[in-house]
Amino acid sequence: MKLHAQVGTGVNAVTAYGPGYIEVNRVRHEGPLLLAPDQPPCAWAVGSWGELCASSFESVLALLPEVVLLGSGASQHFPAAAAIAPLARAGIGFESMDTAAACRTFNILAGEGRRVVGALLPPEATP
Numbered sequence: 503m504k505l506h507a508q509v510g511t512g513v514n515a516v517t518a519y520g521p522g523y524i525e526v527n528r529v530r531h532e533g534p535l536l537l538a539p540d541q542p543p544c545a546w547a548v549g550s551w552g553e554l555c556a557s558s559f560e561s562v563l564a565l566l567p568e569v570v571l572l573g574s575g576a577s578q579h580f581p582a583a584a585a586i587a588p589l590a591r592a593g594i595g596f597e598s599m600d601t602a603a604a605c606r607t608f609n610i611l612a613g614e615g616r617r618v619v620g621a622l623l624p625p626e627a628t629p
Contacts, residue, residue, distance in 0.1 A: 513539045513612050516605040521626040524605065537620040538565045539612035551623060554581040559588050559621075567619035569595035569611065573604030576625040601625055 514537055518525035524535050526543045534546040548558050551574040562570055570589055572581065578600045589596050599607065601622055611618040 514541075514543065515609050515612065516620070519601060519605050519622075519624065522624050524601070524622050524624055533624065535620070535622045535624075536561060536565065537608060537622060538567070539616075539618065541565065546621060548621075548623065551575060551579045551581065554585045556585055556588050558585060562619055562621050563588060563592060563594075565619045566617065567594055568617040569597070569619075571604040571607055571611075571618060571620045571622075572596070572598040573601030573620060573622035574598055575601055575623045578603075 514526050516524060516526055516537070517528050518530075523530050523532050524537075525531070526535075526537060531543055531545075534548045535543050536546045537543045544561075546561065548554060551572075559570075574580075578598060580598050586596050597607070601624060604620055604622055608618055608620040
């Protein structure tokens with residue numbers, strides 16, 4: 503699905519998503535992705551939402567978020583409490599939603615200047 507976001511403000515924006523990919527600033531990225539407003543998107547070493555564990559969020563913490571949006575694929579799924587415990591200990595907000603909603607929410611929060619990180623699994627990544 504294409505999203506209508508203005509690009510060129512110096513802030514990353516999700517411009518489309520679909521089976522197996524997420525597009526940031528009109529550049530297509532295959533597979534799971536970590537996205538911060540002001541840094542290049544990077545691959546996230548997670549196969550599916552069911553594989554999420556505490557170590558899955560180490561690379562997320564390195565981006566120094568104030569809130570993390572987990573895009574869990576085509577459907578909303580919640581990781582185990584132990585998986586997101588590092589975020590809770592660091593006082594970082596966390597929301598889990600389907601990837602479409604996470605992409606839209608990321609664009610809104612990043613546009614507001616919030617320090618948001620999207621931990622995004624493309625829609626087909628959900629078992």
